[in-house]
Amino acid sequence: MKIMVVGASGKAGKATRELLSRRGHTIVTVGRNSGDIRCDISQPEQLSQLWSRVGRVDAVVSAAGDVPYAPLEKLGPDDYRSAFDQKVHGQIDLVRTGLPYVAERGSFTLITGVTARDPILQGAAAAMANGAVESFVRAAAVEIAPQRINAVSPSVFTESLPDYGDYFPGFAPVDLAEVARAYQKSVEGARTGEVIIPA
Structure with a gap:
């Protein structure tokens, strides 16, 4: 399969890209500052250029979307707007603009996170964004069939414990490695409208 991996230079994106590449897939990497193609998916004008360069694909993997972490009383409108633009709006627009370019039975796999189901202190913006993406995935799956869409929702990465533990x-x-396998399950499997929790 030809698979576009967005956020391919980040921890989850890199692990997923490496696994899918080892399995024989052709990978096109996309990132804001690195990759085969440079694109900030939160910028609509860049998305149209992205698809004109990538063309048809069998699957889209997104491991992109920054969110701020801060105490609730310190999170202002710009913080919530940033979380929404980066993680929610960017991924939704990736799907919306990508529908004509993804194979008839191809798939989208987005990223959310544990805070959608298990809140943490200083994680209100992250919880908002992750919950929104998961709701979108369930709703979109009903409408885009036979194309598929899922989300991968990991806990904190073992490899990130020194920074975020x-x-x-x-x-x-x-x-x-488990996060990458969750993406593989979505890309190579048959499920749709699901939130896959790697463990």
């Missing part, structure tokens, strides 16, 4: 006290971390 304090935000997730008592949470079971997940290895990046």
Whole structure:
């Protein structure tokens, strides 16, 4: 399959890209600052250029979307707007603009996160964004068939515990290898409208 991986230079994107490449797929990498094609998916004008360069694909994998972490009283409108634009609007627009370019039985796999189902301190913006993406995935699956769409919703990465572990006290971390396999399950499997939790 020809698979476009957005956010391919990040931890989850890199692990997924490497796994799918080892499995014989042709990978096109996309990132804001690196990759085969440079594109910020939160910028609509860049998305139209992206698809004209990539062309037809069998699957789209998104591991992109930054969100701010801060105490609730310090999160302002710009923080929520940034979380929505980067993680929600960007991924929704990736799907919306990509529908004509993805194979009839191809797939989209987006990224959310554990905060959608298990809140943390300083994680209100992340919870908002992750919950919105998961709701979109369930709704979109009803309408885009036979194309498929799922989300991967990991806990904190084992490999990121030194940087983010304090935000997730008592949470079971997940290895990046398991996150990559969750993306593989979505891309190579048959499920749709699901939130896949790597463990």
